[in-house]
Amino acid sequence: xxxxxxxxxxxxxxxxxxxxxxxxxxxxxxxxxxxxxxxxxxxxxxxxxxxxxxxxxxxxxxxxxxxxxxxxxxxxxxxxxxxxxxxxxxxxxxxxxxxxxxxxxxxxxxxxxxxxxxxxxxxxxxxxxxxxxxxxxxxxxxxxxxxxxxxxxxxxxxxxxxxxxxxxxxxxxxxxxxxxxxxxxxxxxxxxxxxxxxxxxxxxxxxxxxxxxxxxxxxxxxxxx
Numbered sequence: 001x002x003x004x005x006x007x008x009x010x011x012x013x014x015x016x017x018x019x020x021x022x023x024x025x026x027x028x029x030x031x032x033x034x035x036x037x038x039x040x041x042x043x044x045x046x047x048x049x050x051x052x053x054x055x056x057x058x059x060x061x062x063x064x065x066x067x068x069x070x071x072x073x074x075x076x077x078x079x080x081x082x083x084x085x086x087x088x089x090x091x092x093x094x095x096x097x098x099x100x101x102x103x104x105x106x107x108x109x110x111x112x113x114x115x116x117x118x119x120x121x122x123x124x125x126x127x128x129x130x131x132x133x134x135x136x137x138x139x140x141x142x143x144x145x146x147x148x149x150x151x152x153x154x155x156x157x158x159x160x161x162x163x164x165x166x167x168x169x170x171x172x173x174x175x176x177x178x179x180x181x182x183x184x185x186x187x188x189x190x191x192x193x194x195x196x197x198x199x200x201x202x203x204x205x206x207x208x209x210x211x212x213x214x215x216x217x218x219x220x221x222x223x224x225x
Contacts, residue, residue, distance in 0.1 A: 003016075003040065007045045013103045015050075016038060024039070049102040053115040054114075055090070057205060064130060077130075081144070081179075088121070089205050090115045091202070105198065105199075108198065116202065148179045152176040
């Protein structure tokens with residue numbers, strides 16, 4: 001709808017924020033809907049620039065903050081699928097700059113860029129990083145995909161039942177679709193254009209997360225973000 005209205009209004013540029021892993025043939029509903037969104041935008045606004053970020057990190061992110069909270073409250077952190085899934089987290093500031101560059105760079109019209117940071121990490125490595133930055137000692141427990149899917153199914157069902165009565169509660173901590181996503185690495189595809197093609201030097205995770213995960217450190221109190 002936005003792409004159609006932008007075309008109708010004569011907008012010169014349109015940038016669509018999608019996600020790495022967008023795939024019309026994926027078994028993940030998330031990946032399929034991202035691909036469908038891209039296709040709809042391209043049909044309505046062919047010169048739109050598509051940006052596909054990996055996991056985005058920054059002060060209010062939903063990844064490092066989530067697991068830092070979990071490390072604060074839970075006795076262990078789960079390694080879904082053994083923690084082998086690979087990620088290449090991208091800094092939110094770099095994504096914002098990529099949007100500006102996409103608008104300012106004529107060559108970016110109609111192209112797709114996969115945005116990622118400078119380094120690839122396994123899920124297990126990222127969990128160890130969270131524990132290090134928060135000063136927590138928690139065991140990392142391997143959780144097979146099959147068991148994680150069962151937990152996700154139960155969590156979704158329980159949340160749906162509760163939300164039928166109290167609809168303002170947040171969603172489940174884990175869903176079956178998230179488990180499906182974790183079966184696939186979240187890194188740029190070979191040969192894809194990225195941040196450097198837009199003239200941006202990717203920012204490393206280690207340079208940023210200490211600035212906001214400090215609030216979860218073990219000091220006998222907890223700051224809710």
